[in-house]
Amino acid sequence: MKKVSEPTIGRLSVYLRLLMELAEADVDTVSSEELASRSGTTAAQVRKDLSLFGTFGKRGLGYSVPELVTRLRAILGLEKAWRVALVGAGRIGAALFGYENFRRQGFNIEAVFDTDPTKVGQRWNGLVVEADAGMERVLEERGIEIAVVAVPARAAQGVVDRLVAAGIRGILNFAPTQLDVPAGVVVKTVDMALEMEGLSYALSREEREPGAA
Amino acid sequence: MKKVSEPTIGRLSVYLRLLMELAEADVDTVSSEELASRSGTTAAQVRKDLSLFGTFGKRGLGYSVPELVTRLRAILGLEKAWRVALVGAGRIGAALFGYENFRRQGFNIEAVFDTDPTKVGQRWNGLVVEADAGMERVLEERGIEIAVVAVPARAAQGVVDRLVAAGIRGILNFAPTQLDVPAGVVVKTVDMALEMEGLSYALSREEREPGAA
Incomplete structure (x- = not known):
């Protein structure tokens, strides 16, 4: 199977969501046209x-x-x-911990770490927030495969270096910074302001050229 | 100016972030090669x-x-x-309210709404969480242009219909559901599990074909 581009993988995830909704509604078959119109692309692209x-x-x-x-x-x-594992038990960490779509797609948060002594020991559902000092040991004991990094920008590279040294190969990063990782480690950085800029681009364009949006 | 694709707009946002970091470090000029290598694309694509x-x-x-x-x-x-305006003062809403990159890029949250009487009246920095019943009036009074929707999936379409009726033309949606809006309204849906699936794809591929990632 040849390497597939990131936008393609993104579209496959979108198709999967639509198909899961159809499956829940007991729909048996779907056309490429229908998948396309519900996912904002063309039937030719779907095929x-x-x-x-x-x-x-x-x-x-x-x-x-x-x-x-x-x-x-x-x-x-x-x-x-x-x-x-979730590294960072702040506001973004708390939102991600409760994020329904992670669980639904089979991403189970099995450990939460923070440096803040007022957070360490807090009970989040069945889990206890743990001190980051013991992170490497816990990652190994629980067979953690993916880490979600939700720490401040200045702390992110240090956390990522430790995760990589501990054998983590997949990182979802919410810190607003570029991260360096060695080959073989995959990092996806999520920047929610990027999506916002897609909106401001479209709205400004509409102001400049009415009817363009 | 012709219409530009969404992936292009996304890359422009990424270039802008790198350039802002360079400007803060007092760097005066940058090559397309440097911009490319720091944003995971090619110099030809940058140009x-x-x-x-x-x-x-x-x-x-x-x-x-x-x-x-x-x-x-x-x-x-x-x-x-x-x-x-932020609609939904739950965990995701709270994370977005504190999200530094929104403010840095000039997206100012000027109103927060919720239906939950235990949340209405809470003070979030300088703002007070308001009852969604009065949403339309507040949107108009404060000249709100963009709404961020962070409500449960089942409530999202109803909220969006009200926002559109109140004249909002740009919506950033965090509810895990497809939304219908009329032409001229731009919706971007953020699904954090999509990015996670980019990771699981890459990691599974690596298991199937070592060295592929």
């Missing part, structure tokens, strides 16, 4: 994206919803539950 | 993206950092401060 992973669907009959859900979950690595 | 908006930079001399910051801010609609 091209799905064809990367082999043959899906039958001409004129559309795609089988349950089959496509299974195949997309396999492609995206969602057949297993992932063991996740 | 192509920037050429969409006219001529920047001088061959062999690179781009002027302050000039490029000014131009990118103008393109992205960041020359002005945007008046933003």
Whole structure:
């Protein structure tokens, strides 16, 4: 299977969400046109994206919803539950800890770390916030595979260096900073202001050229 | 100026962040190669993206950092401060309220709404959480232009319909659901599990084909 671009992976995740909604509503088949219109792309793009992973669907009959859900979950690595640690128990950490879509897609937060002594020892559902000093040991004991970094920008690189040294290969970063990691480690940085700038671009364009949005 | 794709706008935002860091460090010029390597793309892509908006930079001399910051801010609609309302004062709302990058880029939260009587009346920095019943009046009085929706999925469409009826044209949605809006209204849905699935894809691929990541 050849390497697939990030935008393609993003679209596959969007298709999977729509298909899961259809499956919950007991819908059996779906056309590429329907998937396209509900995910803001074209039917040709849907067919091209799905064809990367082999043959899906039958001409004129559309795609089988349950089959496509299974195949997309396999492609995206969602057949297993992932063991996740959250580093940073501040406001963003708390929001992520309660984030329903993580659990639904099989990303289970199994450890929470912070440096702040007033946070260490707090009970978050079944978990206790732990001191970051013991992080490496806990990561190993619990077989953590993915870390979510929700610490201030100035602390992020230090945390990431420790995570990488402890064998973590996947990092979701919410700190507003660029991170250096060695080859073989994947970092995704989430910047919520980027999405906001997509809005300000579109709204300003509308002001400059009415009807453009 | 022709319409620009969403991935391009996203890259412009990334370039702007790097340039702002360089400007803070008093760096005067930057090459397309440097911008590319720090933003995970190619120099050719950087030049192509920037050429969409006219001529920047001088061959062999690179781009002027302050000039490029000014131009990118103008393109992205960041020359002005945007008046933003936050709907939903739960955990995600609280994280967004404190999110530094919003303020830094000129997105100012000027109102917070919730339906929960235990939240209404809470003081969040200089603001008071207000009952959603009075939302339309407050949006108009404060000249709100953008709304951030951080309510449960089942409540999101109803909130969005009210926002659209009240004249809001830009919505940043954190509810895990698809939203219908009329033409001329821009919605960006942020799903933090999408980014997580980019990680699980890369890590599973690495397990299947070592060395692929």
